[in-house]
Amino acid sequence: xxxxxxxxxxxxxxxxxxxxxxxxxxxxxxxxxxxxxxxxxxxxxxxxxxxxxxxxxxxxxxxxxxxxxxxxxxxxxxxxxxxxxxxxxxxxxxxxxxxxxxxxxxxxxxxxxxxxxxxxxxxxxxxxxxxxxxxxxxxxxxxxxxxxxxxxxxxxxxxxxxxxxxxxxxxxxxxxxxxxxxxxxxxxxxxxxxxxxxxxxxxxxxxxxxxxxxxxxxxxxxxxxxxxxxxxxxxxxxxxxxxxxxxxxxxxxxxxxxxxxxxxxxxxxxxxxxxxxxxxxxxxxxxxxxxxxxxxxxxxxxxxxxxxxxxxxxxxxxxxxxxxxxxxxxxxxxxxxxxxxxxxxxxxxxxxxxxxxxxxxxxxxxxxxxxxxxxxxxxxxxxxxxxxxxxxxxxxxxxxxxxxxxxxxxxxxxxxxxxxxxxxxxxxxxxxxxxxxxxxxxxxxxxxxxxxxxxxxxxxxxxxxxxxxxxxxxxxxxxxxxxxxxxxxxxxxxxxxxxxxxxxxxxxxxxxxxxxxxxxxxxxxxxxxxxxxxxxxxxxxxxxxxxxxxxxxxxxxxxxxxxxxxxxxxxxxxxxxxxxxxxx
Amino acid sequence: xxxxxxxxxxxxxxxxxxxxxxxxxxxxxxxxxxxxxxxxxxxxxxxxxxxxxxxxxxxxxxxxxxxxxxxxxxxxxxxxxxxxxxxxxxxxxxxxxxxxxxxxxxxxxxxxxxxxxxxxxxxxxxxxxxxxxxxxxxxxxxxxxxxxxxxxxxxxxxxxxxxxxxxx
Numbered sequence: 072x073x074x075x076x077x078x079x080x081x082x083x084x085x086x087x088x089x090x091x092x093x094x095x096x097x098x099x100x101x102x103x104x105x106x107x108x109x110x111x112x113x114x115x116x117x118x119x120x121x122x123x124x125x126x127x128x129x130x131x132x133x134x135x136x137x138x139x140x141x142x143x144x145x146x147x148x149x150x151x152x153x154x155x156x157x158x159x160x161x162x163x164x165x166x167x168x169x170x171x172x173x174x175x176x177x178x179x180x181x182x183x184x185x186x187x188x189x190x191x192x193x194x195x196x197x198x199x200x201x202x203x204x205x206x207x208x209x210x211x212x213x214x215x216x217x218x219x220x221x222x223x224x225x226x227x228x229x230x231x232x233x234x235x236x237x238x239x240x241x242x243x244x245x246x247x248x249x250x251x252x253x254x255x256x257x258x259x260x261x262x263x264x265x266x267x268x269x270x271x272x273x274x275x276x277x278x279x280x281x282x283x284x285x286x287x288x289x290x291x292x293x294x295x296x297x298x299x300x301x302x303x304x305x306x307x308x309x310x311x312x313x314x315x316x317x318x319x320x321x322x323x324x325x326x327x328x329x330x331x332x333x334x335x336x337x338x339x340x341x342x343x344x345x346x347x348x349x350x351x352x353x354x355x356x357x358x359x360x361x362x363x364x365x366x367x368x369x370x371x372x373x374x375x376x377x378x379x380x381x382x383x384x385x386x387x388x389x390x391x392x393x394x395x396x397x398x399x400x401x402x403x404x405x406x407x408x409x410x411x412x413x414x415x416x417x418x419x420x421x422x423x424x425x426x427x428x429x430x431x432x433x434x435x436x437x438x439x440x441x442x443x444x445x446x447x448x449x450x451x452x453x454x455x456x457x458x459x460x461x462x463x464x465x466x467x468x469x470x471x472x473x474x475x476x477x478x479x480x481x482x483x484x485x486x487x488x489x490x491x492x493x494x495x496x497x498x499x500x501x502x503x504x505x506x507x508x509x510x511x512x513x514x515x516x517x518x519x520x521x522x523x524x525x526x527x528x529x530x531x532x533x534x535x536x537x538x539x540x541x542x543x544x545x546x547x548x549x550x551x552x553x554x555x556x557x558x559x560x561x562x563x564x565x566x567x568x569x570x571x572x573x574x575x576x577x578x579x580x581x582x583x584x585x586x587x588x589x590x591x592x593x594x595x596x597x598x599x600x601x602x603x604x605x606x607x608x609x610x611x612x613x614x615x616x617x618x619x620x621x622x623x624x625x626x627x628x629x630x631x632x633x634x635x636x637x638x639x640x641x642x643x644x645x646x647x648x649x650x651x652x653x654x655x
Numbered sequence: 656x657x658x659x660x661x662x663x664x665x666x667x668x669x670x671x672x673x674x675x676x677x678x679x680x681x682x683x684x685x686x687x688x689x690x691x692x693x694x695x696x697x698x699x700x701x702x703x704x705x706x707x708x709x710x711x712x713x714x715x716x717x718x719x720x721x722x723x724x725x726x727x728x729x730x731x732x733x734x735x736x737x738x739x740x741x742x743x744x745x746x747x748x749x750x751x752x753x754x755x756x757x758x759x760x761x762x763x764x765x766x767x768x769x770x771x772x773x774x775x776x777x778x779x780x781x782x783x784x785x786x787x788x789x790x791x792x793x794x795x796x797x798x799x800x801x802x803x804x805x806x807x808x809x810x811x812x813x814x815x816x817x818x819x820x821x822x823x
Contacts, residue, residue, distance in 0.1 A: 192670065
């Protein structure tokens with residue numbers, strides 16, 4: 072369609088435009104300067120100038136997770152590129168479609184330890200789906216198109232394109248659409264028909280099936296198909312940390328989250344099941360606990376788009392390689408005829424599970440020290456904001472409470488760092504989500520520790536009219552680490568006190584910090600102020616809002632399966648194991 | 656631990672060897688030998704890698720290798736359906752009293768002498784891993800001064816080629 076001669080830098084921008092990219096997050100520097108020049112003239116791409124490249128990376132992740140589209144971040148060479156590393160690693164663990172574009176020193180300088188030179192392709196090799204080093208302007212359109220294709224198809228993931236300064240400055244004919252030839256990349260999305268039949272057969276024979284639903288269902292956009300499948304089978308559903316919202320929490324078949332801080336019914340249903348219908352989940356150690364004692368009586372149907380996930384941790388009786396949406400659609404077509412002749416009676420199974428649901432609901436006790444109960448604060452944020460809002464959490468206790476006490480009814484409403492466990496994810500991810508979904512209410516639910524890692528992006532939010540709401544669940548400490556010290560290290564609180572509470576040094580004062588960043592800052596210390604503050608935050612849209620909720624530091628996340636032990640040892644609360652009466 | 660010979664058809668792109676080697680390192684797979692070279696098709700290289708694993712992880716190794724974008728194909732070459740060869744250059748100490756015994760060993764093992772000086776020979780030997788090991792054992796008493804060897808090279812028996820199916 073075009074044979075104009077462009078500089079490499081113009082090719083980068085033009086390629087992104089033609090690929091439909093509308094928003095990018097980044098920060099310029101020497102080696103990427105040429106690309107920032109034509110970026111200034113682009114009418115199709117909005118560039119958000121961040122305050123730290125890690126913020127650009129997480130913002131692109133939040134954008135991708137909230138919209139289901141590709142997230143794009145840009146940084147310069149050397150430290151600019153290495154500052155993206157944490158976000159790239161995070162995207163790799165959670166299968167987030169991310170394109171990272173970095174400037175590189177001139178090709179003749181590579182390998183000379185030049186100023187701001189870092190081998191970012193080498194550094195990110197273990198944490199990217201693929202990476203490219205471009206040294207020639209003519210290769211840019213093809214490389215960007217290939218990178219976007221790799222990042223967004225198959226199992227999504229981060230792709231890095233490192234472009235030397237001379238490639239950006241060089242001139243070449245701009246050929247579009249470019250020929251993308253990836254002989255070694257042929258993701259399988261369509262399942263094998265025989266495997267679908269085998270899966271249907273196992274489902275028809277099962278007396279105690281569980282749908283074990285992972286983040287793959289969210290990435291695939293298979294939530295509608297999942298709802299149909301779950302209702303066809305009538306089995307209980309558990310949604311992992313990455314899959315919260317893939318199945319409505321209001322649905323009576325949903326037992327909530329399994330794993331280390333999962334609900335007793337979800338953990339136990341997996342444990343006692345005779346068939347795990349595993350959809351886009353990967354038997355993570357935080358879900359299985361001690362893997363040898365995990366669901367020992369269960370057969371496994373394992374559906375994943377990544378063949379390497381199948382059989383990696385747990386043997387699959389019926390492995391199905393394919394995209395969750397296509398696989399579930401085919402299962403939904405196959406199952407009715409199979410179930411018509413032999414619909415299993417799940418009433419005993421449900422009787423057992425209903426007993427657990429009744430006896431072991433999620434709950435919490437009021438704080439003993441007169442401070443706010445963090446679970447209550449988070450619960451109220453969810454109730455007042457509703458299921459159409461987006462919630463981005465950091466990592467730690469507040470993340471687990473947000474996964475437990477907010478009711479999710481739709482996918483892409485819950486954003487968090489699951490696999491990598493990246494503290495500092497929340498504020499920039501919420502910013503990215505708000506850019507991608509400007510009409511939605513977007514909360515960053517953060518800890519006082521996490522917040523101090525990336526709060527500089529409040530400046531980006533304030534200046535660029537990105538009115539996110541930040542709820543700091545301030546317990547004046549690294550709460551989850553402190554919880555482990557309470558439980559496993561004899562209450563020896565080594566280096567977990569952050570002094571951010573109102574009865575501590577209060578460094579920093581989060582309200583003053585918020586105001587310094589042009590945000591509305593609110594402090595909440597009394598229970599009766601909670602709703603008022605949340606409502607004020609929801610109604611304030613001319614600037615970002617930061618609420619400093621002063622909560623009890625002794626609150627703990629329950630239930631809990633301690634690291635490395637069997638899920639049979641789930642503790643409902645401290646020193647309180649569930650009783651399995653009448654079963655095995 | 657069992658030993659498997661994998662043959663990888665890869666795109667000849669910068670960094671491909673690093674990608675393969677780094678994958679083995681970070682997933683905790685064990686490389687026994689590695690040989691890389693170009694093929695009959697321009698732009699394609701072949702990596703022969705001998706990996707020590709139990710049978711279940713071998714599947715993980717091949718699946719993870721297949722995930723690398725520049726890896727086009729991974730095949731396991733089973734011993735009875737492939738030929739595999741090591742290649743070695745050995746510098747052995749010799750003098751007039753030992754030279755004929757060394758040359759006799761060279762003949763027996765169908766090796767070749769490729770350089771001679773008064774007090775040493777350089778010998779080239781090709782064969783499967785067991786033969787090469789046996790040859791070294793025979794030469795050891797004479798004094799091996801230096802030894803270099805390639806990784807195992809392997810190719811499937813019969814007239815088919817692993818590049819055939821790939822290149823439509």
